[in-house]
Amino acid sequence: MDEGFWQDKWDKGEIGFHLNQVHPLLKRFLPALSLAPGQRIFVPLCGKSLDLGYLLEQGLTVVGVELSEKAVIALFEQRGVQPEVHEWTAGKYYQHGNFSVFQGDIFALDIATLGKVDAIYDRAALIALPDTLRQRYARHLVTLTQRSPQLLITLSYDQPQMEGPPFSVDPQLVSSLYDETYLIERLSEKNIICHEPRFAERGLTALYEQCSLLTAR
Template sequence: MDAEFWHSRWAENRIGFHLSDTNPLLIKHWPALQASREDTVLVPMCGKSIDLDWLAQKHENVVGIELSQIAVRAFFSEHLYTPLVVEQGNGNAMYQFDEITIHCGDFFTVNAEPADVVYDRAALIAMPESLRKAYVERLLSLTKPGGRILLVTLDYPQDQMDGPPFSVPEAEVKALFEGCQITHLERDDADETHPRRQRGLTRFAEEVWLIETPALAL
């Protein structure tokens, strides 16, 4: 992962990926995970997402992982939260306030416990193709056996636009999560008025997936 790229994006406030409201796809499809209030929720590469607050209203333990200290501090300051900060060495730190914990550090090395359920809106699609397999392996290692992942991806002709966000089409999703149960929940194809289409893309779609990891054998 190109850490400097993401540090510069946050430092320059070039964060077009950040949503100012709760993602409607999260609200619509979260019930498919059948998650209890006691289930731990993991949000990889969470930025300063408002989705964290929405999830914290429904779950007692919401854990984000974010590389940028600017993003982590912005999340807490914009919500007027004063977190407990625990330094963890190597520039990593853990920020905690009520139900929300954010690990500030590299997703691939940060010390986080496996979660029951995962919400990935902007992490996999932020990965270049060369890193996606390693990302998914790490993500699955942070998901408990029998855990569920709500995954949002994009599908567009990659040769028509540079990422991130990158296109991760259906065939790649199925290959990356081979061995898991994969359910396609939604595909939303943008019409010609969508900003991405107006930049010249011949097609642009958001897709939503339910990924269920294998349970432990008895």
């Protein structure tokens, strides 16, 4: 799975991973990050998620990274604003007020370019990556954000029942990726297959959604 896979998904409009609402678990558990207005939250592989608008409405400074330029343009169109656009090492940098997005490869992003962040919100990044990239991503994220606290939403299911993405990321896998760096607190877990008929049609008999709070050790 390479950059072309995701670019093709966006070009064809095959974005079933995009939610047409703010994620309920973000609304419920954002306070667990204890962020003050103006603090900076990082959203990796953000797509055109409505969650970013919600974070902005809470008074936060929001910075995302997303491979698809089409998705990034849609993000600012949703806000009804015209961003300034500059170049960075791996793509373009879009910015308007306290909202900015790096368009390009997250693995090309470094600490100096990203700047300090106070927290991470990962709803669609870890579960979008195959096993071959997950460990690399987790290490990079920890280094990039200097172990900032993280609100992490994952999905787990019997992987042989369905090809990803989204890939199954169960609590044991989260621990194997982050336990050395973070204390992991499970905030919620629920079988949501009855609300996800498209996944049932693909063969799933159960789909568990977990939300975890990760804080630096």
